[in-house]
Amino acid sequence: MVRDVINLKSKQERSEETKKNILNAAKKLFMTYGYESVTIRQIAKEAGCSHTAIYLYYKDKESLLHHLVMPLLQLLSQQMKNIIQLNEMDDWTKLKRLCSSFITFCLHHKSMYSTFMTASASRVDEEDPRLQINNVRIEIFQLLMQTLENALGLSDPRQSLAFARVLFYNLHGVISTYIDNKEPLEDLTERLSSTFDLSVEAMLLGLREIKKQGGKKDESRTNF
Amino acid sequence: MVRDVINLKSKQERSEETKKNILNAAKKLFMTYGYESVTIRQIAKEAGCSHTAIYLYYKDKESLLHHLVMPLLQLLSQQMKNIIQLNEMDDWTKLKRLCSSFITFCLHHKSMYSTFMTASASRVDEEDPRLQINNVRIEIFQLLMQTLENALGLSDPRQSLAFARVLFYNLHGVISTYIDNKEPLEDLTERLSSTFDLSVEAMLLGLREIKKQGGKKDESRTNF
């Protein structure tokens, strides 16, 4: 049972290699051109197989993306946890660092971000990648909310939720404004990072102000 | 030269009617199902013509959308101007009303909003609807920026621009979070309008705070 070591592989090796080639090709192309622009046939060409071979290993095009997204989301989550665990940093600064880091990461991984944002709360079975993505999404949201609570001294869970949601809108607004931007990320960041920071700073200061005024917002609403 | 008045039309009348039918069908379907989900063949069926007849009157599917979007954008612009001209309202309240109204309008017209957000600054000729859309987009941005200047007493044009941009991120974040939401708008608004208002309030208070602290943000940045 000696195989010719030049280029013959066992069936298992071939299938595993093909599977990996497909995923790597998809990763490369999605990162370069964005998920929607990339066709299955392009991925197949890059992977060196037929476009229909892809369906032997992955359910569909979207499934490819999900397989790529989970590790990235876990990386993001871990990155955020690392920031939170920095002991020499106060909560306010942690919160700002979290937001800034979130924006940068998501702009680096735009397809991932689109999946992150569209994974819905639909009822899916345990194996469905969307459920897993949704779980990480919730985890990330919780990390942000908790740090927000700490930084602003929030105690009402409903207020925490509203504040965190609003902060998420803000981050989402920044990221999604540039999600289809074709400019190199370095140029974009150089041009706009101070504006991104301004956005985060303003939102956090505003939330702190509302916390300080505790309930004044509702009164101003009544006076309409 | 007496035409049978029952149902025969001149060529001109027929073409005008077909053109209008196409536009109305597109409007109805885009509003119901969203631009991306609607096919040319669906529009044709609704309009009572062949799908290729559409290309006699409109350059492509996107052109249809642009023809529908311009009146809406002008309506939005006018609505904002009306708010700005309310004399019995202070600038701060105007600004909040502008933002709130912008969010509501855009959530009512989601396809319009997508076009508004993606009309790029690409070099296009004078007749191109994208240029016109971009012009209205700039106009709307200017209205917001001017009201922001008045409400916060801003005098540095670069600061005004940054603040307005940040405010736009925020509005965009709110709207785009729900742009694909299938829930009836009344339900959505009932559930979340206080959160939308919170988002706007926080951003405006934060920007005001930064204005008050004038430059403190840059110092805190240096202390990283």
Add this chain to the structure above:
DNA sequence: TTATATTATAACCAGTGGTTAGTAACCAAT
């Protein structure tokens, strides 16, 4: 060597937005 299982491709499918070719009907000139 043969049979079987697995990897992989080719052929096929329904559908998309859009282009080109063809037809019917209107309209003006003779």
Add this chain to the structure above:
DNA sequence: ATTGGTTACTAACCACTGGTTATAATATAA
């Protein structure tokens, strides 16, 4: 009434998409 030109309109066609089904190639076990 006839003819030619123009226009409204449709049918046929195109390249392409994501995905399904049928077929071929190859490894492996008996």
